[in-house]
Amino acid sequence: MVQQVAGARRVPLNRDRVLHAAVALADRVGIESLSMRTLAQELGVVPMALYKHVANKEELLDGMVDVIVGEIDPPETGTAWKCAIRQRILSARRAMLRHPWASRVIESRPHPTLVVFDYLNSVVGMFRAGGFSIDLTHHVMHALGSRVWGFTQEVFPGPPPPADPQQQAAVFEELARRYPYIAEIALGEAHDNGSVVGQGCDDQFEFEFALDLLLDGFERLHQQGWTSAHPS
Structure with a gap:
Protein backbone atom coordinates (compact mmCIF):
# COMPACT_ATOMS: atom_id res chain seq x y z
CA MET A 1 0.00 0.00 0.00
CA ALA A 55 19.43 12.86 -26.52
CA ASN A 56 22.58 14.34 -24.94
CA LYS A 57 24.03 17.32 -23.07
CA GLU A 58 23.94 19.52 -26.16
CA GLU A 59 20.23 18.92 -26.67
CA LEU A 60 19.71 19.63 -22.99
CA LEU A 61 21.44 23.01 -23.36
CA ASP A 62 19.37 23.82 -26.45
CA GLY A 63 16.23 23.06 -24.49
CA MET A 64 17.38 25.20 -21.57
CA VAL A 65 17.84 28.12 -23.96
CA ASP A 66 14.28 27.52 -25.16
CA VAL A 67 13.04 27.74 -21.56
CA ILE A 68 14.82 31.08 -21.07
CA VAL A 69 13.53 32.48 -24.35
CA GLY A 70 10.05 31.38 -23.30
CA GLU A 71 10.32 33.74 -20.32
CA ILE A 72 10.60 36.79 -22.61
CA ASP A 73 7.34 38.72 -22.64
CA PRO A 74 5.46 38.62 -25.95
CA PRO A 75 5.17 41.87 -27.91
CA GLU A 76 2.24 44.06 -26.94
CA THR A 77 -0.31 44.52 -29.68
CA GLY A 78 -1.07 48.02 -30.87
CA THR A 79 2.25 49.43 -29.60
CA ALA A 80 4.52 51.56 -31.80
CA TRP A 81 7.51 49.64 -33.12
CA LYS A 82 10.18 51.42 -31.05
CA CYS A 83 8.34 51.03 -27.76
CA ALA A 84 7.45 47.41 -28.56
CA ILE A 85 11.04 46.44 -29.40
CA ARG A 86 12.38 48.25 -26.36
CA GLN A 87 9.94 46.40 -24.10
CA ARG A 88 10.79 43.07 -25.72
CA ILE A 89 14.55 43.50 -25.38
CA LEU A 90 14.33 44.73 -21.79
CA SER A 91 12.20 41.68 -21.00
CA ALA A 92 14.96 39.55 -22.52
CA ARG A 93 17.44 41.32 -20.28
CA ARG A 94 15.36 40.55 -17.19
CA ALA A 95 15.46 36.89 -18.21
CA MET A 96 19.26 37.08 -18.49
CA LEU A 97 19.49 38.67 -15.06
CA ARG A 98 17.42 35.85 -13.57
CA HIS A 99 19.76 33.30 -15.15
CA PRO A 100 23.31 34.78 -15.23
CA TRP A 101 24.73 31.71 -17.00
CA ALA A 102 22.30 31.94 -19.92
CA SER A 103 24.26 34.43 -22.04
CA ARG A 104 27.24 32.07 -22.26
CA VAL A 105 25.03 29.15 -23.23
CA ILE A 106 23.24 31.20 -25.90
CA GLU A 107 26.59 32.23 -27.39
CA SER A 108 27.77 28.62 -27.39
CA ARG A 109 24.87 27.20 -29.41
CA PRO A 110 25.99 26.30 -32.96
CA HIS A 111 22.48 26.18 -34.41
CA PRO A 112 19.35 28.15 -33.37
CA THR A 113 16.37 26.12 -32.24
CA LEU A 114 12.85 26.73 -33.55
CA VAL A 115 12.04 28.68 -30.38
CA VAL A 116 15.07 30.92 -30.95
CA PHE A 117 14.04 31.45 -34.58
CA ASP A 118 10.51 32.34 -33.42
CA TYR A 119 11.89 35.03 -31.11
CA LEU A 120 14.21 36.51 -33.73
CA ASN A 121 11.44 36.39 -36.31
CA SER A 122 9.16 38.35 -33.97
CA VAL A 123 11.78 41.07 -33.47
CA VAL A 124 12.40 41.33 -37.21
CA GLY A 125 8.64 41.41 -37.71
CA MET A 126 8.26 44.38 -35.37
CA PHE A 127 10.70 46.41 -37.47
CA ARG A 128 8.96 45.35 -40.68
CA ALA A 129 5.53 46.17 -39.24
CA GLY A 130 6.94 49.59 -38.33
CA GLY A 131 7.61 50.22 -42.00
CA PHE A 132 11.33 49.37 -42.08
CA SER A 133 12.64 48.10 -45.41
CA ILE A 134 14.20 44.64 -45.64
CA ASP A 135 17.54 46.34 -46.28
CA LEU A 136 17.42 48.55 -43.18
CA THR A 137 16.02 45.77 -40.99
CA HIS A 138 18.92 43.54 -42.02
CA HIS A 139 21.45 46.12 -40.85
CA VAL A 140 19.69 47.12 -37.62
CA MET A 141 19.61 43.47 -36.53
CA HIS A 142 23.38 43.31 -37.02
CA ALA A 143 23.74 46.55 -35.06
CA LEU A 144 21.69 45.17 -32.17
CA GLY A 145 23.75 41.97 -32.07
CA SER A 146 23.59 40.17 -28.74
CA ARG A 147 21.70 43.13 -27.28
CA VAL A 148 18.56 41.59 -28.79
CA TRP A 149 19.03 38.83 -26.18
CA GLY A 150 19.50 41.29 -23.33
CA PHE A 151 23.27 41.19 -22.92
CA THR A 152 26.40 42.74 -24.40
CA GLN A 153 30.14 42.18 -24.25
CA GLU A 154 31.88 44.41 -21.71
CA VAL A 155 34.32 46.86 -23.29
CA PHE A 156 36.65 46.68 -20.26
CA PRO A 157 36.91 42.96 -19.40
CA GLY A 158 38.84 41.98 -16.35
CA PRO A 159 38.67 40.46 -12.86
CA PRO A 160 37.00 42.35 -10.01
CA PRO A 161 39.28 44.52 -7.84
CA PRO A 162 40.73 43.05 -4.60
CA ALA A 163 38.49 43.15 -1.56
CA ASP A 164 41.25 44.55 0.65
CA PRO A 165 41.03 48.40 0.57
CA GLN A 166 44.81 48.89 0.54
CA GLN A 167 45.34 46.42 -2.29
CA GLN A 168 42.41 47.97 -4.17
CA ALA A 169 43.92 51.43 -3.81
CA ALA A 170 47.26 50.16 -5.12
CA VAL A 171 45.58 48.56 -8.14
CA PHE A 172 43.69 51.76 -8.94
CA GLU A 173 46.84 53.86 -8.52
CA GLU A 174 48.73 51.66 -10.97
CA LEU A 175 45.79 51.73 -13.39
CA ALA A 176 45.69 55.53 -13.29
CA ARG A 177 49.45 55.77 -13.81
CA ARG A 178 49.65 53.45 -16.82
CA TYR A 179 46.24 54.00 -18.42
CA PRO A 180 44.99 57.44 -17.39
CA TYR A 181 42.10 57.65 -19.87
CA ILE A 182 40.81 54.18 -19.05
CA ALA A 183 41.08 55.06 -15.36
CA GLU A 184 38.95 58.16 -15.91
CA ILE A 185 36.20 56.01 -17.37
CA ALA A 186 36.55 53.07 -14.95
CA LEU A 187 36.74 55.16 -11.81
CA GLY A 188 34.58 58.10 -12.82
CA GLU A 189 31.22 56.35 -12.50
CA ALA A 190 29.94 53.76 -10.05
CA HIS A 191 28.45 50.58 -11.49
CA ASP A 192 25.60 48.67 -9.95
CA ASN A 193 26.84 45.15 -9.28
CA GLY A 194 23.29 44.00 -8.65
CA SER A 195 22.28 44.49 -12.28
CA VAL A 196 25.15 42.70 -13.95
CA VAL A 197 24.42 40.06 -16.63
CA GLY A 198 27.15 37.50 -16.15
CA GLN A 199 30.68 38.41 -15.10
CA GLY A 200 32.05 41.61 -16.52
CA CYS A 201 28.96 42.77 -18.42
CA ASP A 202 27.40 46.23 -18.27
CA ASP A 203 24.84 47.43 -15.78
CA GLN A 204 21.23 48.34 -16.44
CA PHE A 205 21.76 52.04 -17.09
CA GLU A 206 24.51 51.41 -19.63
CA PHE A 207 22.40 48.81 -21.38
CA GLU A 208 19.36 51.06 -21.70
CA PHE A 209 21.52 54.05 -22.67
CA ALA A 210 23.00 52.19 -25.64
CA LEU A 211 19.70 50.54 -26.58
CA ASP A 212 17.95 53.92 -26.73
CA LEU A 213 20.78 55.39 -28.83
CA LEU A 214 20.41 52.54 -31.29
CA LEU A 215 16.63 52.74 -31.48
CA ASP A 216 16.72 56.52 -31.96
CA GLY A 217 19.30 56.06 -34.70
CA PHE A 218 17.23 53.37 -36.39
CA GLU A 219 14.21 55.67 -36.31
CA ARG A 220 16.16 58.52 -37.90
CA LEU A 221 17.48 56.29 -40.69
CA HIS A 222 13.99 54.96 -41.34
CA GLN A 223 12.57 58.46 -41.57
CA GLN A 224 15.36 59.43 -44.00
CA GLY A 225 14.65 56.45 -46.25
CA TRP A 226 18.17 55.11 -45.71
CA THR A 227 19.45 52.27 -47.89
CA SER A 228 22.78 50.47 -47.90
CA ALA A 229 23.14 51.33 -51.59
CA HIS A 230 23.01 55.04 -50.79
CA PRO A 231 24.04 55.36 -47.11
CA SER A 232 24.66 59.09 -47.30
Missing part, protein backbone atom coordinates in the same frame (compact mmCIF):
# COMPACT_ATOMS: atom_id res chain seq x y z
CA VAL A 2 2.84 2.43 0.91
CA GLN A 3 4.56 1.72 -2.40
CA GLN A 4 1.31 2.33 -4.28
CA VAL A 5 0.81 5.71 -2.56
CA ALA A 6 4.44 6.73 -3.26
CA GLY A 7 4.06 5.73 -6.89
CA ALA A 8 0.84 7.67 -7.22
CA ARG A 9 2.52 10.79 -5.86
CA ARG A 10 5.57 10.55 -8.15
CA VAL A 11 5.52 13.31 -10.75
CA PRO A 12 5.98 11.72 -14.17
CA LEU A 13 9.20 12.63 -15.95
CA ASN A 14 8.80 14.47 -19.24
CA ARG A 15 10.88 16.79 -21.39
CA ASP A 16 9.41 19.97 -19.93
CA ARG A 17 10.12 18.87 -16.36
CA VAL A 18 13.67 17.85 -17.27
CA LEU A 19 14.42 21.22 -18.91
CA HIS A 20 12.94 23.32 -16.11
CA ALA A 21 14.81 21.27 -13.51
CA ALA A 22 18.05 21.81 -15.46
CA VAL A 23 17.49 25.58 -15.53
CA ALA A 24 16.76 25.65 -11.79
CA LEU A 25 19.84 23.53 -11.07
CA ALA A 26 22.08 25.78 -13.19
CA ASP A 27 20.70 28.80 -11.34
CA ARG A 28 21.63 27.21 -8.04
CA VAL A 29 24.99 25.53 -8.70
CA GLY A 30 26.20 27.18 -11.90
CA ILE A 31 26.24 25.95 -15.47
CA GLU A 32 29.72 24.44 -15.04
CA SER A 33 28.40 22.02 -12.42
CA LEU A 34 25.45 20.90 -14.51
CA SER A 35 25.74 17.40 -15.94
CA MET A 36 23.37 14.63 -16.88
CA ARG A 37 24.37 12.83 -13.70
CA THR A 38 23.79 15.80 -11.37
CA LEU A 39 20.48 16.53 -13.09
CA ALA A 40 19.39 12.91 -12.66
CA GLN A 41 20.24 13.13 -8.95
CA GLU A 42 18.20 16.33 -8.72
CA LEU A 43 15.19 14.60 -10.26
CA GLY A 44 15.66 11.39 -8.28
CA VAL A 45 16.11 9.18 -11.35
CA VAL A 46 18.92 7.22 -12.94
CA PRO A 47 20.85 9.12 -15.67
CA MET A 48 19.54 6.81 -18.41
CA ALA A 49 16.00 7.99 -17.69
CA LEU A 50 16.94 11.46 -18.95
CA TYR A 51 17.94 10.18 -22.38
CA LYS A 52 14.32 9.33 -23.14
CA HIS A 53 13.67 13.08 -23.18
CA VAL A 54 16.97 14.68 -24.29
